[in-house]
Amino acid sequence: VLHGKSPSELMKLKECPHDPGGYFIINGSEKVILMQEQMSKNRILVEGDTSKGLICSVTSSSAQTKSKTNILLKDGRFFLQHNSFTVDVPIVILFKAMGITADKEILQYVGREQSIWAKVVPSLKQCIDAKIHTVQDACRWLQSKLRQPRFRPSRSTGKTSSDITDRDVQVDIQRMLRDIVITHIPMERMNFSVRALFLGQMVRYLILLADGKIPPDDRDFYGNKRIELGGSLLALLFEDVFKTFNEDLWLTVSKLDTKRRVAPFDISRHIKTWLITEQLNRAISSGNWIIKRFRMMRQGVTQLVSRLSYVAALGHMTRMTSQFEKTRKIAGPRAIHSSQWGLICPSDTPEGEACGLVKNVSLMCHVTVEVDDTNLMQLIRSYGVFPLREFSYGPNEYIVYVNGKPIGYTEDPRELAAVVRGLRRARCIHEFVSVHIKPTVKCLHVVSDGGRLCRPYIIVSNGVPLITQDMLDVSPYIAGCFFLPPIPLSP
The missing domain is CATH 3.90.1070.20 (Hypothetical Protein Ta0175; Chain: A, domain 2)
Incomplete structure (x- = not known):
């Protein structure tokens, strides 16, 4: 309603022309959704000197799924770490489960240098010692290490545990790997070749890091961070609430379908029209963001707009918070980083335990929105x-x-x-x-x-x-401002 209005039109609508906007009015209270700082998605990050050894991780994010893939270097061998398995999975077994069974082909996914191959040989020997040579062997091994068994006796199909074939295990394990390992890379017809190359790149990064040829990634570098805006947070919340709305409607209809009805069925009588609006209002008013699909629970996402001054209100619209725990006494995430120049205000941060974790975006900074690629x-x-x-x-x-x-x-x-x-x-x-x-x-x-x-x-x-x-000369525009007609104060 207010977009594109001139100052005089805003005044006629009883709105302040200098109000920066960017907030919501919920039950008479002005609430602003704070920008959330988080690590970049779909980007390989390598870390050294951790308690688990060298680690290479990528947080995959797509419209369908979100997952995290960790590759560890322990005792000269490479492992996949995932909470779906009870143990760390040797990387060569993972390659074989994806359909890459030849040892030479696995080496070619990592590199072509002899020094690179020498670092992968211990992992190949580990797979040979475990007597895993084929896709079926690898899938059987992965199936035995699952935290939750995938196969149970089924009355609908008549299959028992003894009737499950190697082909059934292979299809099920490969589908599971498709859903948990590097999920941001699309696949066609269960072809893991591109994901295997990406996995080989992660192993290669660890080898180069161990040899000192590349430095570890700086988690405080702003090129490795992304800012989550209110639009994306509301989109996630709306998607989750809309799915709850559909599930609730389906349960209601399925219960009524079993009963005999004399009057014609009217679905509009069973739609909870208030559900989506109430959930959105509750989230914005309380600041608790709960997304069941991704198991996301955040608190303090919204705050009351500060109206002490114009600068205070403007600063609240550009405020940014970190997911880092405020009680942890670590200086790294709180310190000023050189990559913040021109992006983050170096002085506008609160005192106390939130110092350096709550920041403000600079006035000339621009936060990008996602563009279809x-x-x-x-x-x-x-x-x-x-x-x-x-x-x-x-x-x-x-x-x-x-x-x-x-x-x-x-x-x-x-x-x-x-x-x-x-x-x-x-x-x-x-x-x-x-x-x-x-x-x-x-x-x-x-x-x-x-x-x-x-x-x-x-x-x-x-x-x-x-x-x-000539492009920087603003004197003609300044001179022209003196001849602008005044804004009418009354209609």
Whole structure:
């Protein structure tokens, strides 16, 4: 109603033209949804010197599922750590369960250097000692290590535990792996080749970290973080409440269907029209965000808007909180990081236990929203990106990632990055698409996801800024302001 209105029109509607907006009015109280700081999704992160040894993790997030995959390096061998299994799964057994049974093929997914292969040999020997050679052997082993058994005697099919074949176990275990391991990468017809390459990349990162060729990732670096806005939080809540609404309606209809009815059935009489509105109002008013689907429970997501001054209200709209526990006495997440320059206000933070954990976004900072990457992938593939089935870890081969999903490889990453930047500046793709090259691990990342903090830059070409002094001269606009007609105070 108020969007796009002029100051005089806002005053006619009895609204303050200087009100920044961005809050909700629930039962007469002004509530603002705070921005939530969290780690980046679909990105490989390596950590060293942990209690579990070296670890490489990726938090997969898609519209359907969310999962976390951890690869550990312990005693010179690689393991998958997941709460679905009672023990850490040897990485070679995982490869074999995905259908990659040849040892040479497993090595080729990790690299082509002899030094890389030498680090994977102990894991291969571990698989040989366990007498696991085929896909069925690997799936049987994984099925025996499940925390919750997948197969039970079924009265509907007439199958007992003794009737279950190796094929049944293989199909079920591979479906489970599809749903828990690197779930952000799409699959076609149970083909694990792209996920196996991504898994090989994670093993390779651990080897390079152990050899000191790459540094561990800094969790406080803002390139590894994302900001969750109120829109995405409301979308998650609405999706969860809408599913509850449908399930409740289905249960009501199924109970009535068994009874004899004389009058015609009217479904509108059984729809709880108040359910979605009440749940949204309750979440915003209390600040408790409960998402059953992803087992997410957060407190203090919303706060009362501070009206002490205009600056206080504006600062509340740009406030950002971290999921880090306030009671933990660790200086790292609280300290000022060099990557916060131009993104986070270095001085506006509360005193006490919340110091450094509650921050404010700078005035010229922009938080991106998610952009569909389907057209972006097609465009990048048309600029010299080769399919992944031809990738062989050559000296000039760089894997191309789009929002964490490998789509191919290129032999000229600098040229491809220049093309993407040129398309962005020509407005052929979204203006907030980011591209960067990581030469230490030979990959190129193109990112268009939401929650990235962006700061303004001046583009410099050959040492000369592309912005001129004429563009910065604001005196004509200032002079024109003196001749603007006054805002009428009464209609």
